[in-house]
Amino acid sequence: MPLKTSDVETLVELFGQSTWEELRLEVDGDELLLSTNSHATLDTPATPGTVPSPSAPPTPPPARDAGPAPAARPAHWLCVKAPNLGTFYTCPAPSKPPYVSVGATVTADTEVCLIEVMKLFTTVRASVAGTVREITAKDGEMVEYDQPLLWIEPT
């Protein structure tokens, strides 16, 4: 029984709702790979990464534009994602220095950025100890739920 388009759509939807990092499926010679790493291929091992958007909205919001495509991220980097939709801020206040910059050393409790919802500011923590390697969200722009904000190389 070969995989139908609707089967794939269902799998993608279920995968998107799950906390899984990767799903590999082989049916009658058809191979399917779903991964949270946008750079994963059928030949590479499971890696953490960004959420794929196989059926993303036709006009993706500007906030999703993470700048020029970076080189493939090392497999062990971890991603801090937005806990909800809101405005992303790298600094605690306009006149203050940013919470973290690329190269900064963080513990799991280190505050790394702010998400604002109608003047209600929530700090986001690193949740893993390591070094900040990349900040993908843009200061002052809207981010959506689950959108990658920054990448940390764990120690």
Next chain:
Amino acid sequence: MPIKRLFVANRGEIALRVLRTAKRLGIETVIGVSAADRNSWPATFADRAVVLGPAPAAKSYLDVKLVVHAAHATGCDALHPGYGFLSEKPALSRLCEDNGIAFVGPRAETIETLGDKLSARRIAHDAGVATVPGTDRIDSVAAALGAADTLGYPVVMKASAGGGGKGMFLARSTADIRAGFDRSSREALAAFGDGTLYIERYVETARHVEVQVVGDGTGTVIHFGDRDCSSQRRYQKLVEEAQAVAMPVALREKLHAAAVKFTAFANYRSAGTCEFLYDVAREDFYFMELNSRIQVEHPVTEMVTGEDLIARQLSVAAGDGVGVTQQDVHFSGHAIEVRINAEDPKDGFRPSPGRITAWEPPTGTGVRLDTAVRVGDVIPPFYDSMIGKLIACAPTRDEAIDRMLRAIAAFRVEGPKTTLPLARFIVAHPDFRTNHISTHWLEDTVLPAFLKE
């Protein structure tokens, strides 16, 4: 000011319904969805979809600040709340207004005063519209017993803040009141954060009739006729019709006038529904409540008037008024709607989420389907179980019934269990054909027979 970009703060069929009208009118659209709906039909149909939060509604669709932030950040100048979720939360209307976003619904104060049943009753009195004989707030069993004595049994106890039957109970004796009062108050407190109850005289043989209105916010109200929604289970409507032909025409004209009087008195803005109890024996009607949103059953009104009620709402929100006069509203034919819920009516209406493996809806003249599901879609377990509404319209009620029965027979759904078999049973019932039904008919007569089938 014309609306340039509309934010849709809802999901499912009503989100798609609103998006379609907005697109037809050349308005850009943005929808805010939960993670569970990021690949849903409304999300792909809108010009842009933004993911508000995770699947649970409390962290996505029910978060007022999140929704308004998303509307503001995506440059929307108007917001349509659909029905359910935040549609009747004054806070949403207020926060939109504070941020320069036109709320496609009533002003916050209107929702507050008319959404509360007790204050709505007081306004009805002030406007000269009859309500069921009843009381103001009742805060003890003793007060309830005294009031019930004055009104005469049976009486019905209701939650001041609520709807959907929560906190509501029927009392035929003092013993019933003693048994039910505290539980009812607790239920109301848990559901609405307000345990206040009141009592009304109970009408034995009642029909649920309602009037669709659209107001411009400055006292002009246009009505779009009436509907009959007497086929209910636990105060949830399953079948709705336009128009309410079981009522004498002269009485229906009074009904329309009462609805217009009440809403005009309140300077009502946007679409709303005045719900009335039709006392069949006395041939009289009583105002029950006002629903300050577009309703699930609005398509039957659209089918018999040829109007697009969402377009009327958007016209008001843009400051252009209702856009039609009462003389422009004409009625033709009869429409019936059945709700398709992903529930098993043979098993206590247990929700039946899951993947739709076959979905072949009927088509043809006078048949309309409002839905947002497609074959292969998974119905998420987090939200309301309604997955569609099937509407049949024909020149006469008899023909509309026949058309509906043919449409249901042709409808192929596989995967989740649905209420379609029950809908067929209701519409095919001889009592439905002769229109001798009441608000208890479904529970007392239809369901027992359906379960034996």
